[in-house]
Amino acid sequence: MKASDFIVSYLKEQGIKDIFGYQGTMIAHFVDSVCKADGIENHMCYNEQGAAFAAVGLAKASGKTAVAYSTSGPGAINLMNGIADAYYDSAPVVFFTGQLNEYEYTGISELRQQGFQETDVVNMVKPITKYATHISKVEDLKYELEKAFYIANEGRKGPVVLDIPMNVQREDLDLEKAKSFTPPKDKVIINYEMVATQIIDEIIKAEKPMLLLGNGIVKGSDFHKDVLKLVKELNIPVITSLLGRHLLKVDDELNFGYIGAAYGHRYANILAYKKSDLIVSLACSFCKRQTGGKSENFAKNAKIIRVDIDRNELLRKVHSDETHYCCDCEKLVKAMLKVLKDKKVDKTSWVETCKKVKEPLVDFDNHSKEREPNKFIDLISNYATDDTVVCCDVGQHQVWMGQSFKITDNQRLLFSGGHGAMGFALPAAIGAYYLNKKPTVAVCGDGAFQMNIQELQWVKRENLPVTSIVLNNESLGLIQQQQDDFFDGNHFGSTAEGGYDAPVFKNIGEAYGINSYSVNSIEELEDTLKTIDKTKPNLIEVHLDIKSKAYPKTYFGEEMYNQKPYIDKELMEEILAY
Numbered sequence: 001m002k003a004s005d006f007i008v009s010y011l012k013e014q015g016i017k018d019i020f021g022y023q024g025t026m027i028a029h030f031v032d033s034v035c036k037a038d039g040i041e042n043h044m045c046y047n048e049q050g051a052a053f054a055a056v057g058l059a060k061a062s063g064k065t066a067v068a069y070s071t072s073g074p075g076a077i078n079l080m081n082g083i084a085d086a087y088y089d090s091a092p093v094v095f096f097t098g099q100l101n102e103y104e105y106t107g108i109s110e111l112r113q114q115g116f117q118e119t120d121v122v123n124m125v126k127p128i129t130k131y132a133t134h135i136s137k138v139e140d141l142k143y144e145l146e147k148a149f150y151i152a153n154e155g156r157k158g159p160v161v162l163d164i165p166m167n168v169q170r171e172d173l174d175l176e177k178a179k180s181f182t183p184p185k186d187k188v189i190i191n192y193e194m195v196a197t198q199i200i201d202e203i204i205k206a207e208k209p210m211l212l213l214g215n216g217i218v219k220g221s222d223f224h225k226d227v228l229k230l231v232k233e234l235n236i237p238v239i240t241s242l243l244g245r246h247l248l249k250v251d252d253e254l255n256f257g258y259i260g261a262a263y264g265h266r267y268a269n270i271l272a273y274k275k276s277d278l279i280v281s282l283a284c285s286f287c288k289r290q291t292g293g294k295s296e297n298f299a300k301n302a303k304i305i306r307v308d309i310d311r312n313e314l315l316r317k318v319h320s321d322e323t324h325y326c327c328d329c330e331k332l333v334k335a336m337l338k339v340l341k342d343k344k345v346d347k348t349s350w351v352e353t354c355k356k357v358k359e360p361l362v363d364f365d366n367h368s369k370e371r372e373p374n375k376f377i378d379l380i381s382n383y384a385t386d387d388t389v390v391c392c393d394v395g396q397h398q399v400w401m402g403q404s405f406k407i408t409d410n411q412r413l414l415f416s417g418g419h420g421a422m423g424f425a426l427p428a429a430i431g432a433y434y435l436n437k438k439p440t441v442a443v444c445g446d447g448a449f450q451m452n453i454q455e456l457q458w459v460k461r462e463n464l465p466v467t468s469i470v471l472n473n474e475s476l477g478l479i480q481q482q483q484d485d486f487f488d489g490n491h492f493g494s495t496a497e498g499g500y501d502a503p504v505f506k507n508i509g510e511a512y513g514i515n516s517y518s519v520n521s522i523e524e525l526e527d528t529l530k531t532i533d534k535t536k537p538n539l540i541e542v543h544l545d546i547k548s549k550a551y552p553k554t555y556f557g558e559e560m561y562n563q564k565p566y567i568d569k570e571l572m573e574e575i576l577a578y
Contacts, residue, residue: 003138004033004169007096010145012039016067018058018434019043020051022078024071026098026117029169031069043434043462046454048075050427052082052095053452057428059091060414061389061435063218065152069096073117076163077124081421084128086159088418089215089243092152093159097121101167102136125161132161138171139178146181154183156216156310190327196335199280199305199325200343206278206303208350209236210271212259214284215243216309216329219412223330227282230333233340236347237276237354239268241284242402246413250406256354261292261560263399266365266552266567267358273561274576275357276302283329285313287418292560296320307332356578360571368565370549373397373471374404375522376542380443380469381406383529389414389432390441393425393448396477399550401443423451429466430458439465439534446472446502456512459537466537470505473544481549495546509539517541 001009007030011019020043023031034042045051048070055068070079076097086093100118113119122132131151135144141164148160203209211231217224224247231238231254240247240258248255257265259272272279279302284290286306291298295318304322307329308314314324325332365371377400384390389412392401398415407413414432416424426449429442449470459466479494491498509516515532516539519525525542532538552563567575 001173001175002029002033003141003171003173004029005037006141006173006175007145008033008037008040010142011067012037014065014149016040016065019067019069020045020054020431021069021096022046022048022051022071022075024075024098026072026100026166027069027075027096027169028098029166030096030098030164044458045427046457047452048078049081049423050430050452050455050458052079052093053085053421053424053427054431055093055095056082056086056089056091056424057389057391057414057431058434059086059093060089060428061412061432063092063221065092065094065149066431067094067096069098071098071117072100072121073119076119076121080125080128081419081423083125083159083161085416085419085421085424087128087130089416090157091159092157094148094152095159095161097161097163098169099134099163099165102165103167121161121163128159129161130158132163134163134165135168136165138168138173141168141173142175142178143181150181150183190331192327192331192335193339195325195327196332196339199307200336200339200345202278202303202305203234203236203280204343204345208276208302208353209278209280209347210256210276211236211238212240212272212279212281212284213238213244213247214241214282215417216283217244217247219246220410223333226330226333226337230336230340233337234345235351236345237271237351239272241290243415243417244284245402246407246411248407249409253355254351256358258402259290260402261289262554263402263550263552265361265403266561266563267354267361269554269561269563270361270575271354271357272299272302273559274301275353275578278303278305281306281308282333283308285310286316286318291318292554293556298560353578357575360575361567364567365551365565368551369545370547371551373400373473373544373548376471376525376544377401377404377443378406379522379526380441380529384411384441385439385534386410387436387438388412388441389429389435389438390443391425391428391432393442393444394420394422395445395448396473396481396548396550397443397445397471399478400471422448424448426452426459426466426468427455429468430455430464433464433466439467442466442468444468444470445477446470446474446505447476447500449505450502453508456509456514456537456539460513464537465535467532467534468509468539470539470541471544472502472505472541473546473548474502475546476500477548478550480546485555505539505541509541514539519543
């Protein structure tokens with residue numbers, strides 16, 4: 001059997017139906033096999049970065065393995081932005097890179113380049129993958145494929161890279177002689193019921209407990225469904241990370257927003273930072289963006305219990321005396337549900353207190369001109385159906401989306417979290433479409449949209465129901481805001497006066513043959529959202545004031561809950577007194 005044909009047959013066995021990439025000499029045998037096979041579709045991007053983010057978007061939306069490929073050298077390097085995003089946000093993606101024929105290697109280790117478009121891809125991607133290897137012999141192919149899929153999904157999920165020379169792709173594979181991979185057995189045995197009992201006893205003992213849900217919970221998964229059952233059984237307030245923002249619908253009475261040292265919900269930050277006496281964190285990495293620059297000051301009055309499958313994340317302590325459980329959160333949640341059959345948690349009065357804190361702050365920031373973009377986001381969410389996957393780029397609009405998009409039961413809201421890659425949203429929305437082949441939405445800023453704008457041709461070519469919403473304030477808004485605060489308003493590289501400019505996106509969309517619209521007000525946006533055909537490609541350019549701000553914001557040196565524009569002292573004292 002031809003090796004490249006075997007790869008495709010193995011991908012099909014793993015449930016892969018769609019694959020993303022860009023053709024090239026070093027990967028041509030693999031692409032030929034994909035395109036000849038039944039039951040699997042090849043989708044061509046226009047820059048390998050687009051393919052990588054498409055695979056990441058599909059993996060984030062589904063929680064299952066996605067696949068992308070490229071040729072060697074420049075093609076493989078273009079994949080790396082998406083590889084990094086998958087690594088930092090725990091998306092299981094298998095990347096295939098073509099490579100120089102094995103017999104073309106000289107054996108001269110100090111030689112700068114072994115041949116045309118040869119690059120040492122494996123060593124370049126090792127810091128941003130769970131596993132990366134160069135397959136030099138065809139008899140190793142089966143073993144490495146099986147190992148790659150296992151590693152991508154074992155423990156904390158993430159990307160793997162298989163670098164495959166042309167000659168290996170085209171050789172015959174004798175399956176009787178091919179080695180197989182045997183997954184290692186678990187060395188650590190965890191008594192999940194005991195851990196669950198300990199955590200629930202702490203919740204019962206606490207007066208003001210909260211659950212913190214993170215990105216390790218994939219929305220729509222069986223794990224997520226169990227988490228929702230747990231939330232209902234515990235009946236305690238829930239906060240999330242930004243990437244966990246979509247795990248609870250916006251009108252769930254136990255949803256108290258997402259925390260964030262810079263731009264989180266005011267009420268979430270106040271409740272976590274000043275009011276809670278216990279925070280139980282599930283599958284959430286406590287980075288500085290969540291806790292603030294001085295992590296030891298985060299929730300000083302609270303005991304913190306952290307559950308994470310990644311031992312290294314637990315080494316990054318928030319409190320020196322916090323409690324850690326390095327284990328599978330999904331198994332633990334099942335155990336907690338079992339334990340709760342014999343234990344009762346009643347924190348009704350605490351939930352009511354949280355509601356009192358939240359009520360005056362929900363609309364606190366929505367009345368200034370600078371916060372008008374949040375009203376646009378609120379409107380956009382009104383016209384997104386319950387099964388929509390919404391992908392958000394990086395910039396001020398990411399903050400507005402986190403704060404104001406009204407999540408429903410089945411919607412997914414995807415971000416480039418740890419990596420924070422501009423250009424994520426459009427290709428991610430393309431990839432996420434293949435989850436259930438329902439319309440998706442990409443929300444972008446004028447800066448980020450230009451990073452992968454070429455993928456509009458992919459949208460047009462396949463007639464995908466992807467609606468791109470470009471929030472255009474003709475600036476790199478977050479940078480402009482930073483420059484106003486710390487650089488005396490010198491807008492170098494962020495506005496037209498400083499060397500940055502944005503095109504007329506409506507014209508660009510039309511050049512690609514996509515239905516394109518330009519709106520200048522809430523009313524015009526609503527009229528457009530009412531009339532567009534969501535089953536077709538669309539581009540909506542929304543013009544915003546260049547002075548739009550991302551608020552509320554915690555400034556350096558301030559405690560996380562004390563965000564600008566500052567709350568009136570009397571109101572703050574009243575809220576803290578609840």
